[in-house]
Amino acid sequence: MNKNYFSICFFSFFFLFLFMMMNFFFMMYFIMNNIILFLEWEIISFNSLSIVMSILLDWMSLLFMMFVFLISSVVIYYSKSYMSSELNLIRFIVLVLLFVFSMILLIVSPNMISILLGWDGLGLVSYCLVIYYQNLKSYNAGMLTVLSNRIGDVLILMVICWMMNYGSWNYIFYLEFMKNDYCMVYIGFMIILAAMTKSAQIPFSSWLPAAMAAPTPVSALVHSSTLVTAGVYLLIRFNLLLVETLFFKFLLLISSLTMFMAGISANYEFDLKKIIALSTLSQLGLMMSILSMGMPLLAFFHLLTHAMFKALLFMCAGVIIHLMNDMQDIRFMGGISFYIPMTCLCMNVSNMALCGIPFLAGFYSKDLILEMLSFSNFNILIFFLYYISTGLTMFYSIRLVMYLMINDYNLLCIYNLYDEDYIMIKSMLVLLFMSVISGSMLMWLIFYFPYMIYLPLNLKFMVIYSMFVGLMMGYIVSNMNIYSLNKYLCTYNLSMFLCLMWFMPSLSTYGVSYYFLNFSQKLLKHIDFGWSELYSGWGMFNIVKNYSIFYNMYQMNNFKIYLFSFILWVMIFLFVMLF
Numbered sequence: 001m002n003k004n005y006f007s008i009c010f011f012s013f014f015f016l017f018l019f020m021m022m023n024f025f026f027m028m029y030f031i032m033n034n035i036i037l038f039l040e041w042e043i044i045s046f047n048s049l050s051i052v053m054s055i056l057l058d059w060m061s062l063l064f065m066m067f068v069f070l071i072s073s074v075v076i077y078y079s080k081s082y083m084s085s086e087l088n089l090i091r092f093i094v095l096v097l098l099f100v101f102s103m104i105l106l107i108v109s110p111n112m113i114s115i116l117l118g119w120d121g122l123g124l125v126s127y128c129l130v131i132y133y134q135n136l137k138s139y140n141a142g143m144l145t146v147l148s149n150r151i152g153d154v155l156i157l158m159v160i161c162w163m164m165n166y167g168s169w170n171y172i173f174y175l176e177f178m179k180n181d182y183c184m185v186y187i188g189f190m191i192i193l194a195a196m197t198k199s200a201q202i203p204f205s206s207w208l209p210a211a212m213a214a215p216t217p218v219s220a221l222v223h224s225s226t227l228v229t230a231g232v233y234l235l236i237r238f239n240l241l242l243v244e245t246l247f248f249k250f251l252l253l254i255s256s257l258t259m260f261m262a263g264i265s266a267n268y269e270f271d272l273k274k275i276i277a278l279s280t281l282s283q284l285g286l287m288m289s290i291l292s293m294g295m296p297l298l299a300f301f302h303l304l305t306h307a308m309f310k311a312l313l314f315m316c317a318g319v320i321i322h323l324m325n326d327m328q329d330i331r332f333m334g335g336i337s338f339y340i341p342m343t344c345l346c347m348n349v350s351n352m353a354l355c356g357i358p359f360l361a362g363f364y365s366k367d368l369i370l371e372m373l374s375f376s377n378f379n380i381l382i383f384f385l386y387y388i389s390t391g392l393t394m395f396y397s398i399r400l401v402m403y404l405m406i407n408d409y410n411l412l413c414i415y416n417l418y419d420e421d422y423i424m425i426k427s428m429l430v431l432l433f434m435s436v437i438s439g440s441m442l443m444w445l446i447f448y449f450p451y452m453i454y455l456p457l458n459l460k461f462m463v464i465y466s467m468f469v470g471l472m473m474g475y476i477v478s479n480m481n482i483y484s485l486n487k488y489l490c491t492y493n494l495s496m497f498l499c500l501m502w503f504m505p506s507l508s509t510y511g512v513s514y515y516f517l518n519f520s521q522k523l524l525k526h527i528d529f530g531w532s533e534l535y536s537g538w539g540m541f542n543i544v545k546n547y548s549i550f551y552n553m554y555q556m557n558n559f560k561i562y563l564f565s566f567i568l569w570v571m572i573f574l575f576v577m578l579f
Contacts (some may be wrong), residue, residue: 008093009080016100017071020066027062031445038110054170056110060300062490063445064233066228067304070434071311072100074427075221081423082217082318092132094223100123103226107233109171112160113232119156120199122227123149129218130211141213144509148207152197152231155190162187166209169229175240188242191234192251199231199284201251201258206505208281210272216318219273224314225307232287239296242529252292253419256385259285261502263392267399267477268499272317272328275400278501279354281309282389289386290369293376301446302365308438309353309361312431318349319405319424330400334407339417344405346428351397353435355467357391364439366390370463371453387462391470398474401510407478 029035044051076096083089102121109115123146131142165183178184201209211223222228235242242248252516262281269275283306291299320336320343321328337344349360357429371385373386409415419425458465497503533539555562 008090009076013073013077013080016069016076017160019071020073023062023066023069026057027059027066027445030057030434031059031060031384032075053114055108056172057108060236062302064300065104065444067307068100068103068107070308071225071431072221074430075217075311075315078220078315078318078427079215079217079423081421082322083215091324092215093298095128095132096218097127099222099226101229106230110170110237111185112163112169116153116156119194119230120153122198122230123153124200126211126222126227128529129222130214132215132218138213140509141210145207145211148200148508149199150205151204152194155194155197157333159187159190159194161506162190170236170567175238177178179241184241185245187248188238188245189302191238192242192247194482195231195235195288196254197231198234199228199288200281201285201288201413202261202502203284203507205258205261205281205501206508207239209269209274209277209501210505212271212277216273216314216321218278220311220314220318223277224310228280228284229287229303229307231292232284232299235288235291236300237298239291243294243450246354248294252289252382255288255292256382256389257285258282258288259389260385260392261504263389264498265501266396268495269286269330270331272316272321272330272333272400275330275396276310276313276317278418279393279396280306282393282554283310283354286366286369286386286389289382290372293373293378295369295372295447296313298369298372300363302369302440304363304442305353305361305439308431309350309435312346312350312435313354315424315431316343316350318429319343319421327411330403332411333404333409335405336417340419340423340429341420343428344537346372346432347404348401349402350435353439355394355397355470356463359440361435361437361439364443367463368451368453371455371460374449374455374459374462387466390463391466391473394470395474395477398471399478402478415549468508519543 006528030037035057035058039055041053041055042050043053079089079092079096083092086092099122102118104118104123106115106118106122108116112263113243126149127142127146130145131138134261139565160169162183163171163174166174166178171187174184203573208223208228212219215220259282261430262278264279266275266282269278283302287299287306290302319340320333323336327333353360353362356363357366368388373383500506513563551565554565
């Protein structure tokens with residue numbers, strides 16, 4: 001591999017890590033002194049025209065930026081080994097850096113125009129990264145991704161149009177005192193829809209598993225921790241405007257269903273990266289639903305802890321896929337903990353953090369969210385969707401562990417599994433450390449006073465109960481074969497419905513395009529190649545051709561009629577000329 005490639009990886013890693021440390025110290029200073037900085041940088045001032053770039057720095061944007069910089073620096077370091085056989089590594093690193101820049105622009109913007117720039121940048125760079133391996137599957141996945149995200153872009157553009165009424169695009173000023181204005185109602189609805197497209201809620205869910213066609217470092221950075229959380233972050237910023245509106249109740253139902261749907265689909269999936277993508281979708285549903293209950297800090301807390309362990313989970317998946325000769329099907333794997341113990345350690349810790357095992361990162365945010373749910377007065381549907389989804393998280397995690405580490409190795413009888421790729425191991429150990437400590441660290445940073453939630457004993461232990469049921473189900477179902485599982489679910493059709501994400505990928509692709517394409521085909525067949533041909537080019541040519549054949553026959557066979565017709569033509573011509 002070229003020396004320049006190593007140097008660009010190292011420099012990118014070094015600068016991003018430096019920025020991360022800088023953001024960390026600034027964030028600590030801002031939190032301790034309760035500072036918010038609103039900066040206006042005048043780019044152009046010409047007569048009465050001034051173009052101003054606004055930047056909002058508070059503890060939230062600095063903390064999120066710190067996490068984005070940390071994950072991106074580690075991912076770039078990891079790419080140094082993972083993408084080592086890639087000929088265009090510089091292009092890959094530049095795309096990742098562009099992505100990070102777009103994300104930072106989105107995070108620090110209190111202005112709708114610069115949010116649009118960051119938002120659109122995310123969509124465009126995401127498309128470029130999904131189609132990075134150029135084949136038909138990647139192209140289809142990229143188109144689905146970019147077209148789903150375009151809906152969000154259009155909605156942000158419409159928000160910009162509606163905000164023309166207020167004289168400025170700095171939405172941060174208008175959130176509270178314009179709360180009951182009818183324009184703000186429309187703006188709030190469009191912001192919620194835009195966030196649903198970017199964070200892949202029902203009915204826009206199908207693009208997230210499809211985007212797994214991207215290289216694994218991209219999945220670790222883009223489709224776990226940053227791009228998909230942009231929608232959640234935007235809603236956290238707009239929270240003052242939207243809280244207690246009808247739209248948030250609608251979002252609560254949709255996001256809870258997303259969480260449930262993704263949890264079920266992950267149990268049917270056999271593609272390693274898609275299982276982790278569906279797990280991301282489930283956690284996004286959790287963030288969106290707790291946000292729509294009016295608890296933005298809890299959503300932000302879970303967003304950050306989830307980013308850590310999910311990036312680590314993707315990195316472990318990348319190592320395993322590499323060693324399995326680019327095979328992603330978990331049915332071929334098994335028993336790998338004997339051969340790659342360090343990777344399996346990271347995988348198990350991140351899986352446990354995802355399940356909410358006590359005192360790892362996921363526990364602090366998940367447990368708090370579920371206890372606040374039990375504490376609030378929502379109906380039994382939301383309550384059961386939450387707890388069943390928590391059990392399903394445990395279910396698919398245990399299933400994954402069973403398939404990867406406990407069952408027998410199924411790929412080839414000659415194999416070479418090694419755990420000595422130190423670049424990957426070092427980058428994974430950074431995130432392993434963060435997956436263990438980030439929950440308690442953020443608990444101290446974000447919440448100024450400790451939450452004490454008093455609940456009845458059974459409600460307090462409800463999380464543990466659902467986790468144990470999920471664990472048992474995961475173990476039992478992994479030991480069954482697939483036929484008995486389908487018998488257990490009564491019908492094959494129900495299994496198909498649950499397996500295919502409630503038919504959402506089909507609905508988002510064929511459902512949208514089939515009728516239009518079918519109608520176009522009929523138009524082509526009956527109009528373009530049918531009646532319009534008959535009445536224009538081909539029809540006129542046919543009439544003239546048939547007349548010529550008929551005339552030619554007379555000309556050849558009967559000279560008298562031919563001459564008579566010639567006289568007839570002359571008489572008709574004279575008649576027309578004279579009268």
